[in-house]
Amino acid sequence: MTLVRQPTRAGVRDAAAKIAAILPPSPLFVADIRGIPVAFKAECLQPMGAFKLRGAWHRLTAIDNDVREKGVVAFSSGNHAQGVAWAAKRLGMPATIVMPADAPKSKRDGTLALGAEVVNYDRATESREKIAAHLAHARGAVLVPSFDDPWIIEGQGSAGVEAAVQMAALGMGVPSRVVVPCGGGGLAAGNALGLPDSMMTVVEPEGWDDMRRSLEAGWIEPVGDNPPPTACDALQTVRVSQLTFDVLSRRGVNGVAVSEAAIRAAQRWAAEKLRLVVEPGGAVALAAVLTGQVALDAGTLVILSGGNVDMEAYGAVLARAD
Numbered sequence: 297m298t299l300v301r302q303p304t305r306a307g308v309r310d311a312a313a314k315i316a317a318i319l320p321p322s323p324l325f326v327a328d329i330r331g332i333p334v335a336f337k338a339e340c341l342q343p344m345g346a347f348k349l350r351g352a353w354h355r356l357t358a359i360d361n362d363v364r365e366k367g368v369v370a371f372s373s374g375n376h377a378q379g380v381a382w383a384a385k386r387l388g389m390p391a392t393i394v395m396p397a398d399a400p401k402s403k404r405d406g407t408l409a410l411g412a413e414v415v416n417y418d419r420a421t422e423s424r425e426k427i428a429a430h431l432a433h434a435r436g437a438v439l440v441p442s443f444d445d446p447w448i449i450e451g452q453g454s455a456g457v458e459a460a461v462q463m464a465a466l467g468m469g470v471p472s473r474v475v476v477p478c479g480g481g482g483l484a485a486g487n488a489l490g491l492p493d494s495m496m497t498v499v500e501p502e503g504w505d506d507m508r509r510s511l512e513a514g515w516i517e518p519v520g521d522n523p524p525p526t527a528c529d530a531l532q533t534v535r536v537s538q539l540t541f542d543v544l545s546r547r548g549v550n551g552v553a554v555s556e557a558a559i560r561a562a563q564r565w566a567a568e569k570l571r572l573v574v575e576p577g578g579a580v581a582l583a584a585v586l587t588g589q590v591a592l593d594a595g596t597l598v599i600l601s602g603g604n605v606d607m608e609a610y611g612a613v614l615a616r617a618d
Contacts, residue, residue, distance in 0.1 A: 374403025
């Protein structure tokens with residue numbers, strides 16, 4: 297029997313300490329929605345534009361020194377790619393990223409600029425997991441999944457630990473409710489561990505809300521056949537992992553799904569009210585709050601998970617009135 301390491305609250309605290317040693321906290325903004333002050337954790341302002349460097353740093357720094365020279369292999373549409381590339385560059389490790397051929401150009405360019413090798417695959421016909429596993433085995437490198445990994449989950453949870461300290465400093469108390477974008481569930485699971493006394497809601501785009509359906513069913517439900525197109529490239533996970541599902545299920549987390557129009561409206565709201573550039577996948581939690589799908593109180597924390605936009609598409613969103 298193989299025992300799989302489980303993510304823990306202590307691991308989240310360790311990850312938060314690691315991140316604090318190399319980066320200042322990402323900013324926390326407060327704005328009123330329906331007359332209620334809401335806190336917004338701006339992970340879109342991280343050095344590589346998203347929260348993903350948290351899990352990547354926690355994972356890569358846990359790799360033994362004698363193995364680091366072989367490097368790491370990851371698979372991602374862009375934000376995890378850049379997070380791993382950022383951490384690997386800082387640690388002097390080679391990094392190879394398996395990316396879909398249709399990944400946003402801005403995310404591909406950002407990954408290459410950080411010194412990583414990019415291997416393309418066809419999202420519709422090929423398995424990124426299989427390609428990455430083969431490359432890691434052939435090179436003796438460490439495989440770094442985007443969410444199905446205890447270190448990754450713990451690292452992402454450091455965002456909530458930071459936010460709780462910032463909210464307390466503003467007199468808002470500990471977060472009573474946390475609203476989190478969800479693809480594979482690494483960010484949500486990490487924050488569920490790091491903030492055990494907070495209610496939590498995960499948010500996904502309509503048609504890609506497999507975590508919501510899984511939590512309601514009590515077992516993992518994959519995305520259905522022919523899911524609709526979505527601008528949320530970072531949240532196109534067809535099946536969540538047992539690790540993330542188990543953490544969220546034990547906590548009694550609930551989920552909601554938001555429309556593409558609501559996501560665009562949230563991006564515009566963030567630009568107008570917070571002066572922040574937020575990518576579609578990073579705006580889904582805000583969309584759920586703005587549409588009233590999540591109840592609010594004065595201790596609500598919303599995570600804006602990323603800001604790596606395609607500028608042409610983003611410009612069209614800002615100019616559009618749905």
